[in-house]
Amino acid sequence: MTTAGFSMRPAGARQEPELLPDDARIDLNADEAAAKARAVLADFDRDTVGLTAVKRRLAEIAALLLVSRARTRFGLSASKPSLHMSFTGGPGTGKTTVAMRIAEMLHALGYLRTPRVVAVTRDDLVGQFIGHTAPKTKEAIARAAGGVLFIDEAYYLHRPENERDYGQEAIEILLQEMESERGSLVVVFAGYADRMEKFLSSNPGLSSRVAHHIRFDDYSHDELVRIAELMLSRDSYSFTPDARAAFDAYVDLRMAMPRFANARSIRNALERCRLRQAIRLAALREPIGLAELTTLTAADVRGSSVFAQAG
Amino acid sequence: MYLRHGAFSYLPELTDDEIAAQVRYALDNGWPVSVEYTDDPHPRNVYWDMWGLPMFDLTEPDAVVREIQDCRAAFPQHYVRVLAYDARLGRQTTALSFLVQRPAHEPGFRLVRTEAHDRVQRYSFQPYATEAPTGARYAAP
Numbered sequence: 002m003t004t005a006g007f008s009m010r011p012a013g014a015r016q017e018p019e020l021l022p023d024d025a026r027i028d029l030n031a032d033e034a035a036a037k038a039r040a041v042l043a044d045f046d047r048d049t050v051g052l053t054a055v056k057r058r059l060a061e062i063a064a065l066l067l068v069s070r071a072r073t074r075f076g077l078s079a080s081k082p083s084l085h086m087s088f089t090g091g092p093g094t095g096k097t098t099v100a101m102r103i104a105e106m107l108h109a110l111g112y113l114r115t116p117r118v119v120a121v122t123r124d125d126l127v128g129q130f131i132g133h134t135a136p137k138t139k140e141a142i143a144r145a146a147g148g149v150l151f152i153d154e155a156y157y158l159h160r161p162e163n164e165r166d167y168g169q170e171a172i173e174i175l176l177q178e179m180e181s182e183r184g185s186l187v188v189v190f191a192g193y194a195d196r197m198e199k200f201l202s203s204n205p206g207l208s209s210r211v212a213h214h215i216r217f218d219d220y221s222h223d224e225l226v227r228i229a230e231l232m233l234s235r236d237s238y239s240f241t242p243d244a245r246a247a248f249d250a251y252v253d254l255r256m257a258m259p260r261f262a263n264a265r266s267i268r269n270a271l272e273r274c275r276l277r278q279a280i281r282l283a284a285l286r287e288p289i290g291l292a293e294l295t296t297l298t299a300a301d302v303r304g305s306s307v308f309a310q311a312g
Numbered sequence: 313m314y315l316r317h318g319a320f321s322y323l324p325e326l327t328d329d330e331i332a333a334q335v336r337y338a339l340d341n342g343w344p345v346s347v348e349y350t351d352d353p354h355p356r357n358v359y360w361d362m363w364g365l366p367m368f369d370l371t372e373p374d375a376v377v378r379e380i381q382d383c384r385a386a387f388p389q390h391y392v393r394v395l396a397y398d399a400r401l402g403r404q405t406t407a408l409s410f411l412v413q414r415p416a417h418e419p420g421f422r423l424v425r426t427e428a429h430d431r432v433q434r435y436s437f438q439p440y441a442t443e444a445p446t447g448a449r450y451a452a453p
Contacts, residue, residue, distance in 0.1 A: 114372065143367065143375030185374065 020076040027074065029067050037109035038063045045102045050231060051224045055099055058215050059106060066110040083212045084112065084187050085179050087155075087201060089194040090217025093265030096191045097151065099215075104149040107187065114147035114185055121150065123157040126171040134167040138174040147185050155190035156200035172204060179210050220263050225252050229267050233297070238275065243299035251302055254311045270305065277301045313420035315353055318393055319410040328377055331394065331412055335373035338396035343407050344368045345376050346397070347383050349390045351449045353418065353439045366397065380412050389415045389450035415441075415450040 021027065029035060042059060049056075065082055072078075084107065088096040100118050108116035121141050128134040142150065152158070158168040179188055190197065190211065201208040220228065226249060233239055240248060251270065255261060278301045282289055320326060326334070338345050346366035350357060363383040367376060376394070383392050391414055398407035419440035426434040441449045 117371070139375070140369075144369055144371070146370075146372035146374040148372075185372075 021074050023075070025075075027071055029071055032067065032070065034070065034110050035063075035067050038067075038106050041102060041106045041109055045099075048231070049095065049098070050227045051220055052095060052099070052217065055095075055215055055217060058213065059099075059103065062103075062213065063106060063110065066107070066112055070111070081112075083179075083210065085211045086187070086189045086213040086215055087197060087211050088189060088191040088215050088217060089197045091193065091219050091263060093263030093267075094217035094219060095264060096217055097153070099217075100149055100151045100189050100191070103187075103189075107149075113149070113187065117145070117148035118151050119145035119148065120153060121145075122153050123168065126152070126158065126175075127167050129167075131167075134170045135174060138171045142174070142178050142186065145186055149187045149189060151189045151191060154192045156192050156196040159200055159203060161203060172207060176206050176210065222249075222252055222256065225256070225263070225267055228264050229271060232268060232271055238271075238295055238297055240302075241296055241298050244297050244302050247299045247302040251305060251307055254307050258307065258310075273305065274301045277304045313418055315391075315411075315414065315418055317353075317355065317391070317411050319408060321411065326410070326412065328381075331380065332373040332377050334408070334410065335376045335394065335396075338408055339370055339373060341396075341398070341407070342400075343396035343398050345370070345373075346395050347376070347379050347392065347412075348395060349383055349387050349392045351387075351390045351415075351446055352442055353391060354421075354442070360391075360393065363392070384413050391415070417450070 030039075042056070042063065045059070046056060062084065069082060086103075088099065090096055097118075097120060100120075101116075104113060104116045104118045107113040119141065125141050126134070126138045128137050158172055160166040160168055175188060178186060190201075190207075192200070194216065201211065226245075229248060229252075230240070230245075252267070255266060255270065274297050278297050281298075281301065282293060316322060320334075335345055344366045347363040348360035349363055350360040363386075364379060367379070370376065380392065380394065391411060393409055393411050395406055396408040398405060421437040421439050424436045424438055426436070428434050
């Protein structure tokens with residue numbers, strides 16, 4: 002499968018392999034692109050917790066593209082599979098992170114020219130007066146060309162209560178772009194599940210062009226604790242056993258509170274734990290070593306206002 | 313007469329893919345690219361009309377090629393050129409400029425001789441195309 006659009010680079014231009022005879026046998030997994038894509042998927046699997054549905058979907062897409070590459074090598078017609086997606090899920094469930102991974106994977110498989118993700122919201126696409134929207138949307142598309150255009154909270158593009166809202170214009174331009182044969186852009190619409198549902202069903206043209214709907218489930222309590230430990234180990238921190246128990250309790254309390262944003266809340270909680278640890282260490286009047294610098298104690302966790310509110 | 317104007321003018325006409333590759337080279341160097349058009353072929357004419365604004369913050373040439381195609385569709389019988397501007401201190405000049413469209417028929421230039429003082433001859437040349445007012449030049453033959 003060739004990359005759409007202009008893949009000409011003077012140096013290192015890939016030579017198209019010649020067509021294979023009808024009786025040739027090829028090993029799909031011996032493809033170097035397959036190895037790269039597998040590496041991306043394996044990394045993703047290692048770095049993230051949960052998201053099983055998402056991982057399965059990614060593996061499916063990778064397989065589809067591999068088969069499509071193999072078909073091209075036999076000279077079979079291979080229309081570019083459409084890979085525009087919608088990501089639905091609560092806040093902090095990893096939609097943006099997954100978009101980056103998908104961009105890497107599609108780049109490894111030669112579907113995209115760059116592994117770049119351009120994240121935009123309504124304000125970047127929709128103008129404030131007549132004739133302002135089209136240039137803005139086109140500019141966003143131009144910046145994302147060859148990569149992924151990630152539209153966060155996409156349902157704001159469509160405001161059914163306002164007849165003359167310019168969001169519709171932005172949607173139409175996006176649709177044109179998603180239609181075009183030469184288009185080398187993957188558009189990802191992201192947002193909360195219930196509102197995305199409404200948004201897509203109100204735009205029949207849109208829902209028919211978005212081939213992959215990926216659902217991001219909220220994390221369970223145990224997954225959130227695992228995420229916390231992953232985040233800490235990435236920054237070379239760790240909980241003492243007491244601190245871990247305290248954090249367990251913290252997650253329980255926090256999940257019941259309003260505006261809980263899954264992994265994002267966890268990240269913020271850890272930031273504040275580290276802050277409390279820093280204050281505690283700075284107040285010590287004695288020399289400290291590596292162990293003190295890298296461990297968070299129960300006191301660092303218990304200092305959170307969440308515990309105070311819960312009584 | 314075939315006007316030699318800007319870079320690559322002695323090469324065969326560039327295809328869209330080749331234009332895209334040149335644009336990519338400009339973008340890779342961090343030069344914003346713009347598209348301009350005119351129907352005055354005089355080599356001293358520096359006042360070309362801008363087709364939209366210069367395109368900043370691009371990394372891929374798709375958008376530029378689309379603008380070129382739009383410009384060609386709007387002005388099928390004009391000269392269209394692509395400019396890349398190098399804004400670095402010490403350079404701050406056009407780094408690359410080449411034609412991506414020319415009229416189907418280019419009538420060329422007339423040599424004009426003027427008598428000056430003491431039997432001195434002054435020479436200038438005028439494009440035949442500019443005898444018609446702008447906008448009415450290069451009508452399809």
